[in-house]
Amino acid sequence: MFSDKEEFKEVFLTRLEMTSGKSFPDSTKRDQYQTLGHMVREYVSMNWINTNERSRMIKQKQVYYLSIEFLLGRLLRNNLLNLGIHKVVEEGLQDLGIELGDLEESEPDAGLGNGGLGRLAACFLDSLASLDLPGHGCGIRYKHGLFEQKIVDGYQVELPEQWLRHGNVWEIRKADSAVEIPFWGRVECSEEEGRLVFRHLPGETVTAVPYDMPVAGYQTETVNTLRLWSAEPSPFPQHKNIMQYKRETELISEFLYPDDTHDEGKILRLKQQYFLVSASIRSIIESFKKQHGNMKDFNQFISIHINDTHPVLAIPELMRILVDEEKMAWEEAWDITVSTISYTNHTTLSEALEKWPIRLFQPLLPRIFMIAEEINKRFCLKLEEKYPGDWERIRSMAIISDGEVKMAHLALAGSHSVNGVAALHTEILKHREMKQFYELYPEKFNNKTNGITHRRWLLNSNPRLAGLISEAIGPGWIKEPQRLGEMAKFAEDSSMLLELELIKEENKQRLARRVKQQTGLSIDTSSIFDIQVKRLHAYKRQLLNVLHIMHMYNRIKEGDSHIQPRTFIFGAKASPGYYYAKKIIKLINTVAEKVNNDPAANKLIKVVFLENYRVSLAEEIFPAADISEQISTASKEASGTGNMKFMMNGALTVGTLDGANVEILERVGEENIFIFGLAAEEVLRYQQNGEYRSMDYYHLDKRISTIINQLTNGFFPYAGDEFESIADSLLMHNDQYFVLRDFDSYAAIQKQAANAYGDRLGWQRKSLMNIAASGHFSSDRTIREYAEEIWHIQPAASHSK
Ligand code: 26Q
DSSP, X not given: OOSSHHHHHHHHHHHXXXXXXXXXXXXXXHHHHHHHHHHHHHHHHHXXXXXXXXXXXXXXXXEEEEOSOEEEEOOHHHHHHXXXXXXXXXXXXXXXXXXHHHHHHHSOOEEESOSHHHHHHHHHHHHHHHTTOOEEEEEEOOSBOSOEXXXXXXXXXXXXXXXXXXXXXXXXXXXXXXXXXXXXXXXXXXEETTEXXXXXXXXXXXXXXXXXXXXXXXXXXXXXXXXXXXXXXXXXXXXXXXXXXXXXXXXXXXBOOOOOTTSOOOHXXXXXXXXXXXXXXXXXXXXXXXXXXXXXXXXXXXXXXXXXXXXXXXXXXXXXXXXXXXXXXXXHHHHHHHHHEXXXXXXXXXXXXXXXXXXXXXXXXXXXXXXXXXHHHHHHHHHHHHSTTOHXXXXXXXXXXXXXEEHHHHHHHSOSEEEESSHHHHHHIIIIITHHHHHHOGGGEEEOOOOBOHIIIIIITOHHHHHHHHHHHOGGGGTOGGGGGGGGGGTTOHHHHHHHHXXXXXXXXXXXXXXXXXXXXXXXXXXXXXXXXXXXXXXXTHHHHHHHHHHHHHHHHTTOOOOOOEEEEEEOOOOTTOHHXXXXXXXXXXXXXXXXXXXXXXXXXXXXXXXXXXXXXXXXHGGGOSEEEEOOXXXXXXXXXXXXXXXXXXXXXXXXXXTTHHHHHHHHOGGXXXXXXXXXXXXXHHHHHOOOOHHHHHHHOHHHHHHHHHHHSSSSTTOTXXXXXXXXXXXXXXXXXXXXXXXXXXXXXXXXXXXXXXXXXXXXXXXXXXXXXXXXXXXXXXXXXXXXXXXXXXXXXXXOO
16 A cells, blocks of 8 residues: 555545545545554554464564563654655655644654653663664553643643543453452462462452554564553452442553652552563463473573563562462572673662562562562571671672662662663763672673664754765665764765755754744754753752753843853753742743843843753754753763764753763763863762862852852842752752752853854864764664563564665
8 A cells, every 4th residue: 555656545535535534625634643553553464464373383483571661752754764755755745735744743742751761661672673673662551641730920831741542543452361469468378299389369359451553663573562551450359349449440551740759658559560571471471381391491482671660570570480380399489580681770879779668569569579588588698698797788688678769779689780871871870879788799790881872863853964964975874873973074065065064954953943833932953953862850950951051141231242042942851749840840940031132142142941841842852952961960871862963953052970971971072062160080089089069169159159149130020039049059958960060160161062062063073073973862772672682682684675
C-alpha cells in the first residue's frame, strides 16, 4: 500500500471513508491522521511478525528494558522515516491537498515520562531496533502522561494530560496475554517432600493487560516490541465493594507520578512498580518456557535491564518464581538472577535514592518482602565474613535497615552490572555515593555515557540541516553517526558556514512563529537565542540564568549599550508539590514581564517562557538554539541529554564541568564551548569542609546585592514577598547550589559568548565543530556498548533493506 503514490492514495481514501464514516471532504485532520496511522501500523505488521518468529526459531538472546517511564513523544514521522515511506506518503497526501505536517500536529505526544530518564528509554528503543538488536521495552500504559502545564498569571497550573482521548493508533491490545498480579493477603508455609514451600494467598489480584507497540528500526526489517501494561479489574474479583475495587485497580495505571523526590513513600507508586515488574517478568518467563521448556539456561538467553531502581523488584520477583514455582535451590536461583539483571543509576543526589518503609512494603507484597529479607540476611552474612566486626559498614550497606528497604542496595547486590550515565557520574558513584559497594564489587561497576537518537533529534526534527550534511558527506552518517566527524573538513569553507547560518535563521523563524502564537510576543531572529529547557530543579540552576538576566537588565538601565541582543527562552515543568521550583517559574515570568515591557530594554533583551515543554515542542526548540544552557552545580547532573541534542543541532554550550558536559568539552575542544564555574571536586570539597559562605558574595559583589535586593524591595511592582523564599535560600540557607559562588564566572563567560557571536563566521565554525563532534553522543554508540559489554546480545543476521 506504500509501494507507489497512486496505490497509497487509493488505499488511504478508501480507508478514510471506512474508518471515519465520513466522505473525504467532510473528514477532519484527526480522521486523516488516524487513517494514516493505522495504515502504517498495519504496514509494519509483517516485519513485526517475522522479527518475533525469527527470534523464536533461532533462540537468540533477548534483552528486556524495564522502565517505569517511556517518553516517546509523537511516532508518526519517526515511523514513516524509519520505514522509508515518508516520501511516498508526503507526496501522495500533497496530491490530495493535505500537508503531512498538519496531520503530524494532530498526533498527541505520548508523554509517559518526566524527562531525561524516560526520554533515554525511548531513544534506546530506536537504537536497539535500528541496530537490529533483539531488545524490547516493558513499561506502564498510563492513562494520563505527565501533566499538561498552563501558565496563569505567571504561575504554573497543572491539568491532567489526555493522550488516549482519541485512542492510540500504534498499539494492539493483547487481552489473551493478560496476567494476574497479586497484592496484599498473607503467606502460607507448608512442607512438601522435605522442602519448605511458601504460597502467597493474595487479598486481591489485578489483571495486567498488555498493549504492544511496534518499534521499527531505521531502514531495517527489525521490528521490536514495546509492551505497556494496563491495570484492569480481575474477572473474578473477591472484594466486598466491587466499585471500590474497580476504582482502586484502575488507579494503578491511571497516572504517571511526577518526579518528586521530596514526596516519597506513596503506596500507589510501589503498587505501580510491582505491577510493572511482575507482569513483565511473568510474560518474559512464559515466552521463554514456551521456547526452551525449562528455566535452567534462562540467564544465557535473557537479559533484564532495570532503568534506575524503580523496577528493582524484578530481583525478588525473579527469585520468587525460581524458588517458589520452579522449585530451584536458593543458590542456583540467585546465580541466575544476578547474572540476568543489570542496573543503571541516574542520580548522584543521595537524598533521591529510593527507600520504602517496611510498614508499607510488607503488607502490600508479603512474599516479596520475605524474599528481600532473605536476600538481606545472606548479604549481611557475607559482609560479616568479609568485614568481621565492622558493624557500622554492615549497617550502612544493608538492604533492609532502620525500618526501610533500600532499593539501590538491592539493585547493587542483585545485579551483575551497575552503570552510571556519564564518566564523571560513574566516578562519583565509585568513589563517593557507592564507595562501599565499589570496594565490595569493583567488577560490577562500569560507565555508559548517555546518548540520543540522532534520527529523531537531527534527521527528523532538523531536516534542512540533515539535508545539508547528507549533501556534504553523503547519507552514511544516518547509519553510522560517528561519520558526522567528516563535517569538520568544512571548517574553513565559508559557503558551508553561510549555509549553516541560513538554516539556523530559518529554524529560528519557525520558533519565533511558535513563540508569537503561544505568547503573543515578537522576537528578533537576529538576536542570540539563548535557551534553557529541562525540568525545573534547584540543582539545574535556572535561578542562576534568571539572576544573570536581571543583572543584564540592570546594566542596560545604567546605560550600558554594549550588549549583543539576546532572547532568553525557558521551558520547564516543576513537580506539582515542589514549592521552590514553582517560585522560580513565577520569577522567570515576572522578570519576563518587566523586561519585555520596558522599551529601554526590550530592544536588546527579551525573556520568553514557553509553557508545556514536551518532546514535540523540544523538536522545534533544539534546531533554533544558538546557546545551550547546561549550568547545573557541578557533580549534581548525572549526565544530561538535552546538552547533546543542542550540540547536534549546532548550538554552543554554556556549561559547567558536570555530567556529560565534561565529555562534550573533550570532543569539541575548549575553543568551541563556554565552560565556567566550580568543578565537581571543588563543590564536593566545599560540601565537606563547610567553608562556603554565600553572604560574603552578597557583601563583596555589588551586582549580586543589587539583584538580591530587587527580589524583595518592590522592584517587581506586584510581587510583594513572593520571592522572599528565593532570597532566603541564597542568603539565610547559604545557597546550597552555589549560585552566588558561580555568578561572577557565569557573567564573564556569557560576555565571552556574546563577543564570539559577533564574529559571524567564527561562530558558525564553532557550531559546525559541535555538529561534527556530536556523533559520539548518538544512542547507537551507547546501545552498542550496552549490547557488547553488559547484555552480550548480537544483532540479528543483517538483513537491512
Ligand atoms: C521518584 C519518586 C516518586 C515519584 C517519581 C520519582 C522519580 C521519577 C523520575 C524520580 C526520578 C525520575 C527521573 C530522573 C531522571 O530523569 N534523571 C535524569 O536521567 C537522565 C538520563 O540518564 C540524565 O541525563 C539526567 O542527568 C538525570 O537527572
